[in-house]
Amino acid sequence: MQTDVIVVGAGPIGLMLAGELRLAGVRTLVLEKHEQPREVPKAGGLGGQILELLRYRGLLERFRAASPNPDPAPRFPFGGLDVDLTKSADSPLHAMVLPQRLLEQILDERAAELGAEVRRGHPMVGLEQDATTVTAEVRGPDGPYRVTARYLVGCDGSRSRVRELAGIGWPGxxxxxxxxxxxxxxxxxxxxxxxxxxxxxxxxxxxxxxxxxxxxxxxxxxxxxxxxxxxxxxxxxxxxxxxxxxxxxxxxxxxxxxxxxxxxxxxxxxxxxxxQARLAERYRDGRVLLAGDAAHLLPATGAALNLGMLDAVNLAWKLAADVDGHAPDGLLDTYQSERTLAASRALLQTRAQVALRRGQDPAADALREVVQELLTDEPAARRIGEMIAGSDVRYPVPGSGHHALTGTFAPDLGVDDLLHAARPVLLVLAERPDLLDAARGVPPHVDVRVVPTEDRPADALLIRPDAHIAWAAAVDEPADTAVPSLREALTHWFGAALEPAVPS
Ligand SMILES: Cc1cc2nc3c(=O)[nH]c(=O)nc-3n(C[C@H](O)[C@H](O)[C@H](O)COP(=O)(O)OP(=O)(O)OC[C@H]3O[C@@H](n4cnc5c(N)ncnc54)[C@H](O)[C@@H]3O)c2cc1C
CATH class of the missing domain: 3.30.70.2450 (Alpha-Beta Plaits)
Incomplete structure (x- = not known):
């Protein structure tokens, strides 16, 4: 095996994925067909929940420094209308001006700093896989060669060759x-x-x-x-x-x-x-996966990078767990179920924008006027803002009796470096010796942090590397319900159970 993961495509999604994989210690090779970064102008900015994720990784300042207008603006276009959340105290949606060329440059630098190998001028031209490996055929500048890995991820854009070779349909x-x-x-x-x-x-x-x-x-x-x-x-x-x-x-x-x-x-x-409005029929075929535009296209601006970069964040820690040998059964399959849920929501709101934008008759004018009127109400604007940001997505979580936060993206908990290393964290926010005792049983690849907090949403939270909450103990929840459900969550997401003894 020459590497752990081959990423095909050094666009924003491939580079984001490479950085996240390296953060988790995965050997990563990026194959890019063009010799130089592209000059064709694409996105003018970045918006939605990815900005929050970048902040959680400690990267937002780096993006802000490159932005010609670094203050994320809480307003967004919606089907030719305007979603204005400037009057909301805590807008769910922000957008930052950042030409895609600069975005790719930062992601490229970060991937390189973390040790990813990016080979430009090396198109992938074929692939084959068996039960344990996947091999890419590459047309390098010095001739064709083959490279073998455990997984290969197609981040090769809307005309994805990886998707085609894997025989994955592209309806839409x-x-x-x-x-x-x-x-x-x-x-x-x-x-x-x-x-x-x-x-x-x-x-x-x-x-x-x-x-x-x-x-x-x-x-x-x-x-x-x-x-x-x-x-x-x-x-x-x-x-x-x-x-x-x-x-x-x-x-x-x-x-x-x-x-x-x-x-x-x-x-x-x-x-x-x-x-185009398209969703790949599957995000996975054995050892081959898809992310970004290779997996979905949205019929409105402003949401594709958010969706694609969050695909990369969701996939990286699951691939890393698999490569490291501690992934529980079915973990990698949750990449498809979770991210197609997010893509379906994004398709829903962007298709609605098509209907608003395209109509040319008085009925369409009336629809636009009615929706714009509704958007002057803060709750309606907030709801649409959440949809555009992708923050309305709550991943399904197994088991029962969940806290309202499970499956959601973690709110700002005021712990600055919590997710810088992209490791799972059990965060204990209350003076709870019972939970701390239980926390002694978590496996070494899960961090434990104790940050007593007065005004807290829960007594403890188990947070995945992609900032989604896997488990939460409600304030004052007794150990006899909290500890068994924590054990269940650890087993389900991180392949490890606590010691059965419940502290007295
Ligand atoms: C004009 C325009 C404006 C846009 N504005 C916005 C916006 O404001 N906000 C927003 O969120 N999105 C916007 N988008 C969409 C956004 O640009 C895409 O969603 C984004 O580029 C997708 O990134 P990606 O990495 O998935 O794919 P791509 O950016 O397409 O990158 C794919 C990479 O794979 C490489 N590749 C392809 N095949 C192979 C192969 N066989 N071997 C090796 N490498 C290969 C390609 O050369 C390329 O570098 C805009 C797009 C356009 C065209």
């Missing part, structure tokens, strides 16, 4: 709308009014903001120093996200949508995207 919908976003310099030949509106030859005055036309949508940013343009229109056929958009392509789209020729200066940023 491609929506006909094509979106183009550009920033170009302002040419001398352009007439612009003081308030930013444009005079487009053959069309007349075009306002800043969104203009719906019979052919689609045109939008103009208010900035006078640069032309920020967006078009959306229906087209037949599919584009490859990795194929850059050209200025001519943008010009043609503006002509179709607006009905006139808009003079354009030099391009600063050109991007195009299409929306």
């Amino acid at each position: 919908t491609t929506y006909p709308e094509v979106h183009r976003l550009a920033q170009v310099t302002v040419p001398d030949s352009l007439t612009r009014f003081d308030n930013g509106d444009l005079d487009v030859p053959g069309v007349g005055r075009v306002r800043t903001g969104f203009t719906r036309t019979g052919r689609g949508m045109f939008a103009l940013g208010p900035d006078l120093d640069v032309l920020s343009i967006y078009t959306a229109e229906d087209e037949a056929g599919e584009y490859d996200d990795n194929e850059p958009m050209t200025l001519d392509e943008l010009r043609d789209s503006i002509r179709r949508v607006l009905g006139g020729d808009l003079p354009l200066g030099e391009p600063r940023r050109l991007s195009r995207w299409q929306f």
Whole structure:
């Protein structure tokens, strides 16, 4: 065996996974087909629960330092409407401006610091597996070679070769709308009014903001120093996200949508995207797994990185437990059940955005108006904010009599370095000698922390490396119910039971 886990693809999800695997001590090899990091602009920012997870890992400051606008904003687009949580004291949703190129750079540096090997210019071209190993065929710069590991994870994007070779179906919908976003310099030949509106030859005055036309949508940013343009229109056929958009392509789209020729200066940023709603039929085929865009595509912006990076966080500790030999039966299968639950929720809210965004008739206008009105109510905005953030996902937890927190993402418990090392933690928050006694029986790969806390949500919590709560003892819960359920949770998630003796 040459390595423990092969990650195919050094996009954001593959690099995140590599970092998390290395944190858990897993030997990791990343194969990337391109020789250099890509320049095609993709995401402009990162939002949702992943920001909280990065904070729990002690990484958020590093991302903030790279962000042109580091203060996460509690507002988000939703199907062309606005979810504004700026007035909420504790918004469930934050987004940070961070171009994907910078995001990938930080994740790449972190993976390298932690000891992951990233081979660029090494496409995976084939794979085979048996009961104990998986082998990737690679076309390296010095010729083809093979590399064998215990597991291989396809983080190779929406056109995943890994998914195809594993024979995993990819059902879903491609929506006909094509979106183009550009920033170009302002040419001398352009007439612009003081308030930013444009005079487009053959069309007349075009306002800043969104203009719906019979052919689609045109939008103009208010900035006078640069032309920020967006078009959306229906087209037949599919584009490859990795194929850059050209200025001519943008010009043609503006002509179709607006009905006139808009003079354009030099391009600063050109991007195009299409929306698909797809979910892989399975996330696993034996020793081959999928994560990120290889596993799901969402038909709205702003949620894909959150979903994909959290796939990586969920998968890494389970693979690490398996490689280390202490994974209980079925642990790796919970990757699929938990993350398809999260993906289904994300698909639900993004498909709803399609319905809001695409309608062109008065009924659709009425729907948008009604929903926007509802979103001015804080509880409704909060609910949608939780859906976008992915914080409404509660993983199923076996057993009975659960605390309200089990299965949920851990709230901020005020213990700064709790999850920096991505190890499971039994966190005791109360003066409870009975629970402390029981904690002596936890296995060595589970940390025990005692942090007596006045205002606490529970007396003790068992927290997984991905920050989800596996077990909780309610405040003042007696040991005769708390200890057996702790034993059950430890066995289920971490493959180890406490000593049977319950302390007196
Ligand atoms: C214009 C645009 C704007 C976007 N905006 C947002 C946004 O605001 N917020 C958001 O959350 N998401 C956004 N997205 C989506 C986001 O970019 C993707 O969800 C994200 O890139 C997915 O990451 P990934 O690592 O799964 O896949 P990818 O980024 O596609 O990376 C896959 C990697 O695998 C490599 N690869 C492929 N095949 C092989 C092979 N056979 N061998 C080796 N390597 C291989 C590729 O070269 C690539 O580096 C946007 C996308 C686009 C196109």
